[in-house]
Amino acid sequence: MATQLTAARRPETKQSVTKKLRREGTIPAVIYGKKTESQPISVDNVTFLKTIREAGKNGIIDLTIEGENKKHQVIVHDMQVDSIKDYFIHVDFFEVDMTSEMEADVAVHLEGEAPGEKDGGVVSHMMFNITVSALPAEIPDSISVDISTLNVGDSIQVADLPEGLNYTITSEPEETIVTVLVPEEEPEEPGEEEAEEPELVDADEESEEGSEEGSNDNNNS
Known part of the structure; x- marks a missing residue:
């Protein structure tokens, strides 16, 4: 009624x-x-x-x-x-003409919990209304979409929805209704830069360099 x-x-x-x-x-x-x-x-x-x-x-x-x-x-x-x-x-x-089909926008409700959320994924509800064609008395008030099987990276498109008994979905089949986004990687915190250690010179090499310099000085004199 x-x-x-x-x-x-x-x-x-x-x-x-x-x-x-x-x-x-x-x-x-x-x-x-x-x-x-x-x-x-x-x-x-x-x-x-x-x-x-x-x-x-x-x-x-x-x-x-x-x-x-x-x-x-x-x-x-x-x-x-x-x-x-x-x-x-x-x-x-x-x-409305109760004997003629018409198009109407129907609200989309998500049901269930996506397993991908437990793995850090984020459920993104992208399409809030779906267009259907039906007799005025047969237009649903809402359409439920079950997300309880969605893992990270999964999505549900219009084409994945079952057709209703009394209405036809007219939205584009490839439109995405909901998806579970891959979790973003947290940027690494910059650590303190390690100070470069001075290059150690071997003691024997130092004595040899000193001897050569002394010899050169004597020759020049």
């Missing part, structure tokens, strides 16, 4: 009006689709947050606009969030 949500009409789209809506705890939004003309609406902030938690990122929502008798089957196509003040700025609802 789809999650229910009620929206109000929003005839005014001026920035001053949207700011006023946010101050009152309402999120400016819009609904549109392939067969649905774009229409500005607004939804209650608290109610929308509960709806998203219940339906999930790609869940179907039965959206009713006040004054209308019909329900719009929508997904949340985009959400703008103020990361500093932590509130919704704007939401895009896309009305």
